[in-house]
Amino acid sequence: MKTKKVKRRVSAPARRPAKLWQLRLYVTDSTPKSLTAFANLKKFCESQLKGCYRITVIDLLKQPHLAKGDQILAVPTVVRKLPKPVRTILGNLSDTARALVGLDLRPAD
Amino acid sequence: MKNKGSKTTSSATLLPKCPTGIQGLDEITGGGLPRGRPTLVCGGAGCGKTLLAAEFLVRGATQFGEPGVFMAFEETEAELKANVASLGFDLAALVRRKQIAIDYVHIERSDVQESGEYDLEGLFVRLNHAIDSIGAKRVVLDTLEALFASLPNEAILRAELRRLFRWLKDKGVTAVITAERGREQLTRHGLEEYVSDCVILLDHRVNDQIATRNLRVVKYRGALHGTNEFPFLIGDEGISVLPITSLSLNHKVSRERIVTGIPRLDAMLGGQGFFRGSSILLTGTPGTGKTIISANFAQAAARRGERVLFFSFEESPAQIIRNMHSIGLRLEPLVKRGLLRFHSARPSLYGLEMHLATMFKEIATFQPDVVIIDPITSLMDSGTDSERKGMVTRLIDYLKAGQVTSLFTSLTQGGHVLQQSEAAMSSLMDAWVLLQDFEGNGERNRVLYVLKARGMAHSNQIREFLISDHGIDVVDAYIGPSGVLTGSARVAQTALEKAGMLASHQEAARRKRELEQKRAALERQISGLRSEHEASAEELRQIDEQVGRQTLLLTTERTELGRLRQADVLVAASTRLRSRNGRGNL
Numbered sequence: 001m002k003t004k005k006v007k008r009r010v011s012a013p014a015r016r017p018a019k020l021w022q023l024r025l026y027v028t029d030s031t032p033k034s035l036t037a038f039a040n041l042k043k044f045c046e047s048q049l050k051g052c053y054r055i056t057v058i059d060l061l062k063q064p065h066l067a068k069g070d071q072i073l074a075v076p077t078v079v080r081k082l083p084k085p086v087r088t089i090l091g092n093l094s095d096t097a098r099a100l101v102g103l104d105l106r107p108a109d
Numbered sequence: 110m111k112n113k114g115s116k117t118t119s120s121a122t123l124l125p126k127c128p129t130g131i132q133g134l135d136e137i138t139g140g141g142l143p144r145g146r147p148t149l150v151c152g153g154a155g156c157g158k159t160l161l162a163a164e165f166l167v168r169g170a171t172q173f174g175e176p177g178v179f180m181a182f183e184e185t186e187a188e189l190k191a192n193v194a195s196l197g198f199d200l201a202a203l204v205r206r207k208q209i210a211i212d213y214v215h216i217e218r219s220d221v222q223e224s225g226e227y228d229l230e231g232l233f234v235r236l237n238h239a240i241d242s243i244g245a246k247r248v249v250l251d252t253l254e255a256l257f258a259s260l261p262n263e264a265i266l267r268a269e270l271r272r273l274f275r276w277l278k279d280k281g282v283t284a285v286i287t288a289e290r291g292r293e294q295l296t297r298h299g300l301e302e303y304v305s306d307c308v309i310l311l312d313h314r315v316n317d318q319i320a321t322r323n324l325r326v327v328k329y330r331g332a333l334h335g336t337n338e339f340p341f342l343i344g345d346e347g348i349s350v351l352p353i354t355s356l357s358l359n360h361k362v363s364r365e366r367i368v369t370g371i372p373r374l375d376a377m378l379g380g381q382g383f384f385r386g387s388s389i390l391l392t393g394t395p396g397t398g399k400t401i402i403s404a405n406f407a408q409a410a411a412r413r414g415e416r417v418l419f420f421s422f423e424e425s426p427a428q429i430i431r432n433m434h435s436i437g438l439r440l441e442p443l444v445k446r447g448l449l450r451f452h453s454a455r456p457s458l459y460g461l462e463m464h465l466a467t468m469f470k471e472i473a474t475f476q477p478d479v480v481i482i483d484p485i486t487s488l489m490d491s492g493t494d495s496e497r498k499g500m501v502t503r504l505i506d507y508l509k510a511g512q513v514t515s516l517f518t519s520l521t522q523g524g525h526v527l528q529q530s531e532a533a534m535s536s537l538m539d540a541w542v543l544l545q546d547f548e549g550n551g552e553r554n555r556v557l558y559v560l561k562a563r564g565m566a567h568s569n570q571i572r573e574f575l576i577s578d579h580g581i582d583v584v585d586a587y588i589g590p591s592g593v594l595t596g597s598a599r600v601a602q603t604a605l606e607k608a609g610m611l612a613s614h615q616e617a618a619r620r621k622r623e624l625e626q627k628r629a630a631l632e633r634q635i636s637g638l639r640s641e642h643e644a645s646a647e648e649l650r651q652i653d654e655q656v657g658r659q660t661l662l663l664t665t666e667r668t669e670l671g672r673l674r675q676a677d678v679l680v681a682a683s684t685r686l687r688s689r690n691g692r693g694n695l
Contacts, residue, residue, distance in 0.1 A: 028230045036225070060231060064238035071215055072231040074260070087220065090260075094225030102222025 021045070021053035022082040023103075026072045028060045033092045037076035040093035048105045078103070124331040127175075127247070127283040130168025131161070133350030137335040138326060142307055147277050147284040149304040151296045152311030157322060157343050158287040159184070160196060161311070162249040164347045165285050167198045169247045170208035177247035178239040178282075179211045182255035186211045196347045210239045216259035223261050229269040233276060240282060248277065248284040257298050274303045295327065306330045312338070321460045321496075324350050340462040340496070349466060362386060363512060366565075367479075370409025371402065373583030374542075377559050377568035383540055384564065385478075386512040388505050390535060392519040393544030397555050398576055399518040400424070402544070403481045404433045405581060406516055408440060411448040415478035418471060419451045422487040426451035437579045450475055456487040461500050464488055469507060480508055484518040485534070498534070505537050539563045547595045554595035556586055573599065 025041055027034035038057060045053045060067050060075065070079045070088075080087040080103055089102035100106070126140035135141050142148045142165075150158050166177035181189055189211060190200040203209040212235055240248065253270070260266050277284045286304055288296035290312075295301045301308055308328040313320060323338045341350040368375045368382035375382040383389055393399050400423075407417045421429060429451065430440045443449040452471050454464070472480060482488075482504075489497045501517075508515045519534065535541055541560040546553050555574050559567045573586040573595045587594040587602050594602045 026231065028234060033226055033228070040225075060234040064234045067231050067235045067238070068212060072235070073214060073216060073229055073256075074227040074232075075230045075234075076227060077231065085220075087222065088216075089222045089224050091223055091225035091227040095223075098222055099224035102224060 019083055021049050023055045024079045025057045026075055026077045028075050034076050037092040129165045130172045131164050131348050139333055142283055144283050145281045146306040147274050147286055147304045148307040149286050150309045151288040151290050153290040156311035156313045159251050160343055161348055162251050162285045162287055163193045166247055166249055170203055175246035176208045176243040178245045179249045181213045181251050183252050185213050207243045210243050212239050218259045248282045251287045253286050254288050254298050271303050321462055342462050342466045344466050370405040371581050378562055379566040385514055387539035389516045389540045390538040391542050392521050394521055394546055397544035400483055403483050403516055403518055404438050407481055408438050410479040411443040417449045417479045418475050418477035420482045421453045422456045425453050436576055461496055465500050479514045481516045484520045486520045501534055550598045552596050
């Protein structure tokens with residue numbers, strides 16, 4: 001699987017300061033779990049952080065040394081690097097409520 | 110690289126083993142841990158699980174050329190390095206040389222949110238990466254159970270652990286997995302369910318305020334192993350397990366004899382003292398002079414140029430030196446010359462095993478010819494009977510293997526239990542000298558005797574020994590009809606005997622004089638009688654002469670008369686006279 005860089009930089013909405021969210025998604029290969037996780041993450045971001053987020057997908061099979069830095073044990077794992085504090089969510093994000101709590105995003109209306 | 114440690118692989122039927130390099134553990138397990146399989150090491154807090162695991166890796170890397178991965182779930186890399194540095198392992202250097210890789214795995218549960226499905230592939234990836242980066246043959250997972258605290262979903266975790274152990278086996282690495290001891294099962298989270306090849310249980314227990322660590326191989330699939338509990342120590346050179354069973358009785362013996370420094374005692378031992386390399390037990394009640402005799406022995410040995418190691422469990426070195434000075438033993442110069450070395454420690458400082466290890470280390474570094482342990486009984490207060498016996502056995506065997514002469518003093522209470530209380534220990538000893546007190550007459554005196562001395566003629570006599578400001582004098586104790594007398598009683602008895610002797614001398618002289626006088630009197634009588642006898646003999650002779658003369662006279666007169674009266678009978682008379690005269694001449 002390729003390391004995808006999804007970058008959206010649209011004009012920031014007025015209600016949210018122009019803060020860039022940096023998210024990392026750790027996966028191993030294109031397993032169904034990885035794909036679901038990516039789809040879910042993207043969905044949350046699009047609905048809540050449109051234009052000010054960046055998702056870095058890291059395939060640990062290709063870059064195993066990167067696992068140490070963010071203390072990755074489980075895959076898929078999403079790490080919110082910015083804004084601080086760093087938050088970690090394990091799983092394919094199929095449990096929306098917990099995923100949003102984990103990312104500290106408001107649930108979609 | 111592999112062959113070095115896998116002697117056992119030569120036979121196809123035997124399980125290949127991976128030597129740990131940990132002193133004693135390889136002996137118990139018959140060569141090491143099962144190669145290419147995971148081993149579970151479990152135990153409570155502070156048992157030394159992490160150290161055992163770390164030593165397994167370090168020894169593997171340094172002694173057997175097998176690099177290793179340490180995956181730490183509890184300690185950070187820096188903490189780990191600092192912790193094993195206390196065992197003399199330079200982990201940082203090994204990491205730099207790529208012989209060991211450390212990966213600190215940590216998840217804070219509060220920072221983690223769970224949403225949906227996941228697996229622990231990340232852990233596998235990390236482990237795989239670490240193993241491949243240095244070509245590791247050994248892996249340590251310390252303490253894997255920490256994951257149970259950090260990962261919320263136990264079902265996933267268990268499934269993944271099962272997969273992990275399988276994966277480790279497939280990878281062909283020898284793994285050590287540490288786990289906390291559980292209440293009802295071996296491990297808190299039942300890891301033994303997954304690791305079934307080899308399970309080692311560590312235990313840290315306190316008896317009489319003294320802690321001892323024990324190691325037991327609970328399970329070792331496909332191999333013989335020692336099933337007993339073995340005490341082990343964490344010293345500054347790593348872990349050492351001390352199996353008694355590994356020691357055998359086949360040490361060399363010496364015919365050389367060494368003197369004790371007390372000539373009379375040597376004389377009691379066939380005139381030459383003890384055998385070199387023998388073990389000597391010196392028992393006595395308090396204050397019988399055990400330390401003094403030991404110090405004498407030490408001094409004598411050191412003066413011969415031998416190295417003496419003196420373990421004192423009651424007095425400090427300075428105190429011993431001062432006290433011995435008072436009886437004329439100068440130990441200080443010997444200490445300064447490096448021939449005599451003291452090692453003092455309180456027996457309660459640590460457990461028996463630790464004492465033993467410390468003593469082994471001291472002996473190994475100082476290389477003494479003579480070792481004195483004063484007193485062994487202080488050490489014996491701690492631990493159980495079997496532990497004590499085991500310890501003394503190991504110590505004596507260790508000393509004998511190195512041809513070191515050992516003198517143990519042993520403190521006994523009271524007179525009668527003296528011999529039986531030492532029964533356990535005495536069988537290990539080659540010579541046994543007993544010191545005893547004799548009380549009575551308002552004083553206390555010391556005696557000594559040789560209870561046994563293997564392989565040499567020895568005196569069966571009780572000797573009194575006196576301690577004066579010029580050392581020890583052994584003198585004959587008085588043994589007579591009234592028992593053994595010592596001290597002033599002995600002196601009094603000797604005086605008494607002397608007086609008695611004098612009196613009997615005088616008596617004899619008197620009787621001799623009497624007899625002589627009597628004899629003289631008899632002599633005088635005899636001479637009186639003899640003179641009387643002679644006088645009477647003289648008288649007899651005179652009488653005889655007189656009679657002869659008278660007869661002659663008579664005859665002459667008669668002849669004359671006859672001649673005068675009758676001339677005719679003259680012829681006949683002259684013939685008769687001739688024959689009578691002839692008779693008288695006879």
